[in-house]
Amino acid sequence: GDSVTQMEGPVTLSEEAFLTINCTYTATGYPSLFWYVQYPGEGLQLLLKATKADDKGSNKGFEATYRKETTSFHLEKGSVQVSDSAVYFCALSLNTGGFKTIFGAGTRLFVKA
Amino acid sequence: DAGITQSPRHKVTETGTPVTLRCHQTENHRYMYWYRQDPGHGLRLIHYSYGVKDTDKGEVSDGYSVSRSKTEDFLLTLESATSSQTSVYFCAISDRTSGEADTQYFGPGTRLTVL
Numbered sequence: 001g002d003s004v005t006q007m008e009g010p011v012t013l014s015e016e017a018f019l020t021i022n023c024t025y026t027a028t029g030y031p032s033l034f035w036y037v038q039y040p041g042e043g044l045q046l047l048l049k050a051t052k053a054d055d056k057g058s059n060k061g062f063e064a065t066y067r068k069e070t071t072s073f074h075l076e077k078g079s080v081q082v083s084d085s086a087v088y089f090c091a092l093s094l095n096t097g098g099f100k101t102i103f104g105a106g107t108r109l110f111v112k113a
Numbered sequence: 114d115a116g117i118t119q120s121p122r123h124k125v126t127e128t129g130t131p132v133t134l135r136c137h138q139t140e141n142h143r144y145m146y147w148y149r150q151d152p153g154h155g156l157r158l159i160h161y162s163y164g165v166k167d168t169d170k171g172e173v174s175d176g177y178s179v180s181r182s183k184t185e186d187f188l189l190t191l192e193s194a195t196s197s198q199t200s201v202y203f204c205a206i207s208d209r210t211s212g213e214a215d216t217q218y219f220g221p222g223t224r225l226t227v228l
Contacts (some may be wrong), residue, residue: 004155030214034216041221042221042222043117043203043205043219043220043221043222044156044203044205044217044219045145045218046217046218049216075150089155089156093215097192101158101215101217103155103157104155105154105155105157106155
């Protein structure tokens, strides 16, 4: 079935370090891919998205590229800040009739000053 | 920020009691969803609605029912709460358009504890 797998956390980094959070997916059809972020005590909010192969989504210094050949959508940021500490969720949405959005289990990121 | 509120934000109840959670939106979005969030499981869909009085089940619908009598309100009811329903519940909305990415907008969540 359709699924999203992302790396387990927590991930702990020092400020200004490079971040990668891996995400791979399995889907029938051609999904749109998303990264959502959840700050403590809040709901999820969209961080970035990509709708087709080779698209790059970017926002707030984060970016991810839709790789169809490796079924991946890895999240990267060149220099993390303490304020980036949050839980990050990879998700896919299938637009081929009916409803289906599937979320990964989430990866908690801690950034130390 | 999308106008989505959830009430109550926190609730403690006892096993066997009925509980209703409310989601209210001011965006006039057609689609509304209820998810539960549990450690290690990410978000799992309970029920969703694609219009007034139009609802359908998600992957973890057992023990839950929903109603949507107005565009802006989506209610989640636990008919007889159990300890396994202790969780954080999120409402989400989207203005899903065929052929476009289905971005979802989330409410702040309701933390429910069933003793």
